[in-house]
Amino acid sequence: xxxxxxxxxxxxxxxxxxxxxxxxxxxxxxxxxxxxxxxxxxxxxxxxxxxxxxxxxxxxxxxxxxxxxxxxxxxxxxxxxxxxxxxxxxxxxxxxxxxxxxxxxxxxxxxxxxxxxxxxxxxxxxxxxxxxxxxxxxxxxxxxxx
Amino acid sequence: xxxxxxxxxxxxxxxxxxxxxxxxxxxxxxxxxxxxxxxxxxxxxxxxxxxxxxxxxxxxxxxxxxxxxxxxxxxxxxxxxxxxxxxxxxxxxxxxxxxxxxxxxxxxxxxxxxxxxxxxxxxxxxxxxxx
Numbered sequence: 693x694x695x696x697x698x699x700x701x702x703x704x705x706x707x708x709x710x711x712x713x714x715x716x717x718x719x720x721x722x723x724x725x726x727x728x729x730x731x732x733x734x735x736x737x738x739x740x741x742x743x744x745x746x747x748x749x750x751x752x753x754x755x756x757x758x759x760x761x762x763x764x765x766x767x768x769x770x771x772x773x774x775x776x777x778x779x780x781x782x783x784x785x786x787x788x789x790x791x792x793x794x795x796x797x798x799x800x801x802x803x804x805x806x807x808x809x810x811x812x813x814x815x816x817x818x819x820x821x822x823x824x825x826x827x828x829x830x831x832x833x834x835x836x837x838x
Numbered sequence: 839x840x841x842x843x844x845x846x847x848x849x850x851x852x853x854x855x856x857x858x859x860x861x862x863x864x865x866x867x868x869x870x871x872x873x874x875x876x877x878x879x880x881x882x883x884x885x886x887x888x889x890x891x892x893x894x895x896x897x898x899x900x901x902x903x904x905x906x907x908x909x910x911x912x913x914x915x916x917x918x919x920x921x922x923x924x925x926x927x928x929x930x931x932x933x934x935x936x937x938x939x940x941x942x943x944x945x946x947x948x949x950x951x952x953x954x955x956x957x958x959x960x961x962x963x964x965x966x967x968x969x
Contacts, residue, residue: 709948759943778951782951
C-alpha cells in the first residue's frame with residue numbers, strides 16, 4: 693500500500709491492463725477457441741501491438757480480475773466507448789474522426805477482433821488477411837489520432 | 839520523475855508544498871502543465887499560504903465574536919478560511935491531473951489518454967516532436 697499522498701507510480705515497462713486482458717482472453721478461449729484459427733485481437737494483444745478494446749471487453753476483464761468494472765459496464769461513465777490500447781498500456785478514445793473511412797460493419801468486426809470466423813467484410817477465405825487487415829486498420833486509427 | 843521542482847519564490851511554506859506535490863504528480867505522469875494550469879496552481883498555492891495563516895490565527899481565537907448589533911456571530915476568519923479552502927479545491931480541480939477521475943481503485947491499471955490539445959502542444963514544445 694503506497695504511503696498516502698505519494699503519487700502511485702507504475703513500474704517502467706509494466707502493462708497491467710494488457711496483462712489483465714490477456715488473462716481474461718485466455719480464460720474465455722478455454723471454452724470457445726477454434727483450434728488453428730488466428731484471432732486478430734489475440735495476436736495484436738499478445739504481441740504488444742495496438743489493439744482495439746471496447747468498454748464491454750474492459751468490464752469483463754476487470755470483473756474477471758476481481759476489479760471494479762462499474763465505470764465500463766452498462767450505465768457507467770465510460771460505457772459504450774471504444775479505445776485503442778497502445779504498446780505503452782494507455783487507452784486512447786476512438787471517436788468518429790478516427791474511423792471516418794470505416795463502415796459500421798467493418799468497425800464492429802474490428803472491435804470484435806475475431807477474424808474470419810465471423811467476418812463478412814474481410815476476406816473470409818484467408819484468415820491471415822483478416823489479421824493483416826486488423827493491423828492495418830489499427831495503424832490507420834493511430835495515424836488519425838495524430 | 840522530476841528530482842527538483844522549480845517552485846515560485848513568492849510562495850510560503852504551505853504553498854510551496856502544494857505546488858511541489860502537484861508538479862511532481864504531473865511530472866511522474868510524463869506530462870507538463872500548460873501556462874494556464876501553472877497560473878491556476880500558483881493561485882491555489884498562494885491561497886494555501888493564506889489559509890495556513892488564517893488557521894494559525896484561529897488557533898487561539900474565539901469561535902464566536904460579537905456582531906455589529908451586539909449579537910453573537912461566527913468568527914469571520916472561519917468563514918474566510920472555509921471560502922479559501924473551497925476556492926483552492928475548485929482551482930485545483932481545473933488542473934487535469936492524471937487519473938483525477940479515477941476513484942475506483944483502477945488508477946494503477948487503467949491509464950486513459952484524455953484528449954488535451956493544449957497539453958499535447960506543451961509536451962511537444964518542451965519534450966520535442968517525439969513527445
